[in-house]
Every structure is written in structure tokens, then in C-alpha cells.
Amino acid sequence: MIVITQRPSLLQHVDKILLMTNGTISMFGRREDVLRALAAHQAGQLQNGPFATQLP
Numbered sequence: 001m002i003v004i005t006q007r008p009s010l011l012q013h014v015d016k017i018l019l020m021t022n023g024t025i026s027m028f029g030r031r032e033d034v035l036r037a038l039a040a041h042q043a044g045q046l047q048n049g050p051f052a053t054q055l056p
Contacts, residue, residue, distance in 0.1 A: 011031060011035070012031075014031055015030065015031060016028065016029065016030055016031065016034075017029065017030075017031050017034040017035070019034060019038075
């Protein structure tokens with residue numbers, strides 16, 4: 001099943017997240033890993049790590 005949403009509350013029900021920015025895939029990975037990466041990014045500390053695939 002594929003879910004397209006802007007509602008963060010629906011993210012608790014998914015296994016993987018594909019994040020799109022300006023029409024391109026910017027991040028893909030397990031829910032926990034992508035949410036951790038987004039939190040780090042919002043804190044200004046985004047580092048490349050093994051927990052999520054970041055695409056150009």
C-alpha cells in the first residue's frame with residue numbers, strides 16, 4: 001500500500017518513508033531512521049549516516 005500525506009500523524013502507521021523535495025526524492029528509509037534524520041536536519045546537525053539513503 002502507498003500512502004501520500006502531509007499529516008505527520010499518519011507516519012506512525014508506515015514502515016518506510018520516501019521524502020520528496022521540489023518533485024525529487026530527497027530521502028528514503030525506515031520510518032525511524034528518516035524521522036531521526038529529519039530531526040537532526042531541523043536541529044542543523046544533518047550528517048550522512050547508514051540509517052537512511054539520501055538521494056541527490
